[in-house]
Structures are given as structure tokens and as C-alpha cells.
Amino acid sequence: MQIPFNKPFLTGKEVKYLQEAVYVYTHISGNGFFTKQCHQFFENNYGFKKTLLTTSCTDALEMSALLMDIQPGDEVIVPSFTFVSTALAYVRQGANIVFADSRVDHPGIDEDEIESLITNRTKAIVVVHYAGVACDMDKIMGIARQYNLFVVEDAAQAIDSYYKGRPIGGIGHFGTFSFHETKNLQCGEGGLLIINDEKYTKRAEIIWEKGTNRAEFFRGEVNKYGWVDVGSSFLPSELNAAFLYAQLEQLEAIQQKRKNIWYAYFNALKILEEKKLVKLPYIPNYAANNAHMFYIVCNNYEERTALIKYLKEKGIMAVFHYLPLHKSSFYSKLYGKETLTKAEKYSDEILRLPFFHDLRPEEVEYITDIIKQFYL
Numbered sequence: 001m002q003i004p005f006n007k008p009f010l011t012g013k014e015v016k017y018l019q020e021a022v023y024v025y026t027h028i029s030g031n032g033f034f035t036k037q038c039h040q041f042f043e044n045n046y047g048f049k050k051t052l053l054t055t056s057c058t059d060a061l062e063m064s065a066l067l068m069d070i071q072p073g074d075e076v077i078v079p080s081f082t083f084v085s086t087a088l089a090y091v092r093q094g095a096n097i098v099f100a101d102s103r104v105d106h107p108g109i110d111e112d113e114i115e116s117l118i119t120n121r122t123k124a125i126v127v128v129h130y131a132g133v134a135c136d137m138d139k140i141m142g143i144a145r146q147y148n149l150f151v152v153e154d155a156a157q158a159i160d161s162y163y164k165g166r167p168i169g170g171i172g173h174f175g176t177f178s179f180h181e182t183k184n185l186q187c188g189e190g191g192l193l194i195i196n197d198e199k200y201t202k203r204a205e206i207i208w209e210k211g212t213n214r215a216e217f218f219r220g221e222v223n224k225y226g227w228v229d230v231g232s233s234f235l236p237s238e239l240n241a242a243f244l245y246a247q248l249e250q251l252e253a254i255q256q257k258r259k260n261i262w263y264a265y266f267n268a269l270k271i272l273e274e275k276k277l278v279k280l281p282y283i284p285n286y287a288a289n290n291a292h293m294f295y296i297v298c299n300n301y302e303e304r305t306a307l308i309k310y311l312k313e314k315g316i317m318a319v320f321h322y323l324p325l326h327k328s329s330f331y332s333k334l335y336g337k338e339t340l341t342k343a344e345k346y347s348d349e350i351l352r353l354p355f356f357h358d359l360r361p362e363e364v365e366y367i368t369d370i371i372k373q374f375y376l
């Protein structure tokens with residue numbers, strides 16, 4: 001058996017909608033019928049006040065940096081155990097990144113460490129809901145209020161996930177989703193900016209459309225449009241939106257399927273956790289499970305390397321991530337060496353197992369049997 005790590009899922013309607021964009025609506029640039037359908041989907045289903053499709057989650061994070069008016073020398077607190085974009089979006093505006101460590105029981109940001117990282121230059125806290133599992137947002141929003149800071153939720157992995165029943169991405173000032181082909185819902189490359197503080201809605205539209213007030217013009221609110229602010233071409237073409245809409249329509253079925261796979265892994269591997277041989281994902285009771293990924297935590301780097309090799313010999317592609325950002329060559333050249341023990345530990349020990357919509361139950365059984373052979 002050969003089992004890849006990821007296989008992008010198609011609902012079957014993607015090409016039909018692409019054709020509609022091209023031949024029926026004859027509008028392929030941004031902000032047409034399908035873009036509006038996507039925005040409505042998110043605003044109706046999750047109660048988000050304002051959403052804007054972007055060409056990636058990275059772009060949505062960059063938009064948040066512009067909206068927060070991040071200036072050279074401003075400090076932004078970011079977890080080290082995350083993808084590059086979480087920090088990069090703010091570095092591009094000249095921010096100094098202050099890295100936070102992971103929790104002991106979960107790779108997400110250690111909420112209790114945030115306060116000690118705040119200085120009078122701190123402007124924002126960016127949290128990542130790793131594996132779709134919510135950070136403790138009450139704690140984080142409380143700190144932000146106390147010190148008058150922005151909160152951005154990098155919810156790239158956290159579509160259709162919840163914190164105490166509230167949709168993730170809708171709690172901080174801004175939230176961002178990713179529709180990269182490795183995420184639960186995908187359109188190749190794509191993202192979403194969620195604007196939760198209405199104060200920023202109008203400016204977000206302008207930044208989205210290359211610094212122009214075109215959106216207002218099309219709504220008939222102004223009689224001409226022009227260059228009014230900074231911005232970029234953050235809006236995706238209708239082709240991306242049409243593809244994505246085909247996936248959004250199937251969101252419930254996709255999520256149910258992924259949850260079944262997640263629990264199949266969890267139940268099959270529980271025995272290894274009971275015998276204290278590996279750790280399985282921990283989900284605090286305030287967080288929902290959106291089945292973004294399934295990982296195990298090995299005991300050390302050498303054991304994980306051996307397990308990857310063992311699985312590969314049996315045709316199974318399992319992968320690890322992230323190299324903690326505080327140890328990256330880009331960051332350490334600028335700021336020197338730093339140690340964040342929990343982020344480094346997760347970087348050495350997390351192993352992600354194949355996870356995609358069409359992964360069959362017998363494949364999960366095969367994979368988990370091999371892992372049990374390795375440990376038992």
C-alpha cells in the first residue's frame with residue numbers, strides 16, 4: 001500500500017462553477033458573483049461581521065498588519081511554533097517579533113507567558129489555533145484589553161472550529177483562514193480576512209482593492225473612485241472564489257468525514273497513550289475539534305526519525321513540522337540565539353500522519369497497525 005500525506009479533495013462541482021464564472025457571469029477578475037457568495041457564506045454561517053477573500057492566509061495577515069498600522073520598531077508577540085507567515089506579515093511592516101513558547105500540553109501559545117513579553121512598544125498579540133484547537137481566548141482578550149493591544153487570530157487551520165461555542169476567527173480584532181490545498185477546505189491558494197471590529201471595515205475594503213475606494217463606488221456611495229490609502233491587490237480572481245464556493249457548499253459533509261478519520265486514528269492509537277508510549281492530541285474542554293490534522297508526540301527526535309523511516313518502508317508518508325521560527329536562519333541572524341524549550345520539544349517530537357478526505361478506514365487501520373508494531 002502507498003499512502004501519501006495529503007491528497008487535495010474535490011467535491012466535483014469546482015469545474016462547473018469555474019465554467020459559470022467564465023461563460024455565464026463573464027466576470028473573472030475579483031469581487032464578482034462567487035466572491036460575494038463566499039463572503040455571504042461566512043457572514044451567514046458564522047455570524048462574522050465582515051469578511052474579505054484574499055489570495056492566501058499570508059495576504060490576510062498582511063492586511064491585518066496594514067490595518068493595525070504596524071510601524072518599524074513596534075513589537076508583535078507571535079508563537080514560535082507556527083508557519084513562517086504568522087511572523088512574516090508583520091516583519092514586512094518593520095515590526096520586531098517577540099516569540100512566545102508553546103504550552104506544555106499543546107503546541108499552541110502559552111497564554112500564561114504572554115504578559116511577561118509585553119513592553120511599551122508592544123502593539124499586537126498574534127495567536128495560532130494549532131491543529132484547529134482554540135487558544136484560551138478569554139485569557140488572551142483579557143490581557144489585550146488590559147494593555148490596549150490588538151489580537152489577531154491566525155486561524156489558517158481552524159475553519160469551522162469553536163472556542164466555548166464561538167466560531168474561531170471571530171473573537172480577536174482580526175481573524176484569518178487559509179484555503180491552501182493542505183487545509184480542510186481548499187482552492188489551491190486562498191485565504192480570508194475576518195474583520196470583527198467594525199471600525200476597520202471600510203479601510204479593509206480599501207486596502208483590499210489596491211488603496212482605492214472602488215467598493216464604495218460600486219455600492220453607489222461615492223460618484224468616482226480613486227487612490228485614497230495604502231493597499232495592494234489582495235483580492236483573488238473569481239476563478240479562486242468559484243472553486244472555493246464548490247467546497248463551502250459541502251462544508252458539513254467534509255467536516256463530518258474528517259472527524260470520522262480523526263476519531264478512527266484516536267481510538268486505534270489510544271492504547272499507546274494508555275501505555276505511556278506516545279502522546280495523542282490534547283483538546284481542552286473549551287475547544288472544539290475541527291479535525292484539521294492528526295499528530296502523535298513521540299518521546300524524542302531519534303525515535304520520531306526511526307518511526308518516519310519505518311512508516312516510509314511500508315509506503316506511508318508521515319511528516320513533521322515546524323522548525324521553530326526563533327531558530328530560523330532569518331531570525332537568529334537578526335536577534336541571535338534564543339531558547340524556547342517547549343516549542344523546540346514539539347518541533348523534535350510531533351509526527352503528522354496522513355490526513356485527507358479520501359483516506360479510507362482500512363488505510364487508517366493499516367497505518368495505526370504499523371505504528372503499534374513499532375511501539376509494542
Ligand SMILES: *Cc1c(COP(=O)(O)O)cnc(C)c1O
Nearest residue numbers: 056057058083085156178179180
Ligand atoms: C497554512 C498556514 C498559513 C499560511 O497559509 P497560506 O494560505 O498558504 O498563506 C499560515 N499560518 C498557519 C498556522 C498555517 O497553517
